[in-house]
Amino acid sequence: MDNKYRINHLRELEAESIFVIREVVAQFENPCMLFSGGKDSIIMFHLARKAFWPARVPFPLMHIDTGHNFDETIEFRDKLMKETETNLIVKYVQDSINKGKVIDETGVNASRNKLQTTTLLDGIEEMKFDCAMGGGRRDEEKARAKERFFSHRDEFGQWDPKNQRPELWNIFNGKKHMGEHFRVFPISNWTEMDVWQYIMLENIPIPNLYFSHEREIVERDGTILAAGEFVTLKDGEIPEKRIIRFRTIGDMTCTGAVESKANSLEEIIEEVAATRVTERGGRYDDKRSEAAMEDRKKEGYF
């Protein structure tokens, strides 16, 4: 085999994502990158730094903060932004609640996950962003498997899955009318395994939540949730200590943990390779219905 002009799968994915991120900056006037502090947005930001080096990343990051984040995530986020001299905009779901735009869910299964959509769309409108890059991956969920790299949104921020623009070769059509915007997903073609392998290959720092640690949890319908002030306990639920780690990091109310002793990237990769459940399998928000993701996406979710 001719190995001279060959790059491995991670380098090819990297080259594709960098091309997409550069295309965003070339085609849009005022783009931003959504950042949650989770591993997907961390590698997306890493790819953005690579895309424009030695210049700084030429767009701000925007975090939609549910107020129910893990403290570790926020600390990690702030440190990374400071070190990379990056402009971070934070929009709070609490503000949308205070303004009466959305109503906080109550009860034991309450989550601010769905409420984020309103805060996100308001943030995009207020900042006049014409494009928001997100760390969504097509392997995460079946509705996402049909999403374009350049995903057109109407003036209400909605996604119309049946009328998507065809996307061929690496030619991306970011043309739009006033008031419309785009969601762009630079890491569409990455899988969970690719992300972990890349974190290891590039030695990218990630929050400690991804590694094994002891934590107070409650187990609910097979999902392990971190016990804390934002998770309302059901009758009879008693928090217990277990050795866990998180496969995804999001809002505390819906991010499920796995019991794991994986304490290094090598061990995590081994675990991911052996695991028989998708990473969103632990996401309480996806379990609400068969088409939960599609419905949220149509409304303008990430």
Place this chain on the structure above:
Amino acid sequence: MSEDYNKGYLDMELLRFTTAGSVDDGKSTLIGRLLYDSKAIFEDQMESIEKASLKTGDGEVNLALLTDGLRAEREQGITIDVAYRYFATPKRKFIIADTPGHVQYTRNMVTGASTANVALILVDARNGIIEQTLRHAFIASLLQIPHIIVCVNKMDLVEYKEEVFDEIKSGFDKISTKLDVHDIRFVPISAKLGDNVVDRSENMDWYDGPTLMYLLENIHIASDINHVDTRFPVQYVIRPMKDEYHDYRGYAGRIEGGVFRKGDPVKVLPSGLTSKIKSIDMFEGEIDMAFAPQSITLSLEDDIDISRGDLIIKDNGLPESSQDIEMMLCWFHEKPMVLGGKYTIKHTTNDLRCVIRDVNYKIDVNTLEHNNDDKIVGLNDIAKITVKTTKPLFYDSYRKNRKTGSVILIDEATNNTVAAGMIM
């Protein structure tokens, strides 16, 4: 490249393939089988499709539900859009563009085919080669997918007979003489029972070729990219506002052909100005050599005017240049093409305008016959047309380079992508 650059947990190659076939050819079953046997289907996915299968009353678990993710697709039991699926073996990571096979969805097949290294074409062993097989083969050839694997499926339903396989094989060989395809393989399979998909069949002793998975893992794709003619479309100009890089100008882009080395003399098109490569800059440091499909940043010895849409090349293998471009076009939109109409044409990192000058002929995708009289190009039509662009385009024929030989047309009123073109 240095060892370091390619080091990884697993050093795998990326292969993209497209699957074509109708609902009844067992395409989704085959994909499900590949995912299942390579352990890429997870328990919760299985649980979720089991649940959905019960709802539709299919009786057995319908693996099509794995790829048909949209609510409308589930309700109507059809595939609407290209779905991308992923799996990996220790050798390769695979991206499947799973495209619907109905006639009205030619646009999806073309979309899926545009990035594929390999086309899987499914033929139902009971039906042999039908109109649709020809259509799929034609699209694979039109989009210049370098390798075609014809899976003769449902061999279990024809008692695993060698004659059935041979007949389909010779039938396909006859078709392919009319097409521009070079590497065609045939595998007799049963997607449902797993024969020759991942594991060798015990029911077909007469077949001594590789299994489908072996082909997917081993088909040689490294030479599919043109590593001779150097093409670097400038995507973005990097100017750091930092003291230590005060005068730095970097030309960012993705190499679409050939190899660039530090010190190489280069020429910039359309200006024709020349310079030398001062450095190839990556985040991790300078590198000596870069090639397609890497995304890189070049800096040049001389301070010359270069912007997005320019093409940097070395002085061998020059691209073509013209304002009158002939191309094979696939029309994607309900609203037919307007002869004499103006459209935005996107080519590499360039946006231009063009006017449709002529429809030379249309191709009937079912018979491959040319029609010189019909000038109406509508949804899913394939035609050879001529356009005139506002400025000269620097391009290659699509056969020579799939990236510098392809364009899309955009309707200026709606901003919709209305066509894809392969330059002749």
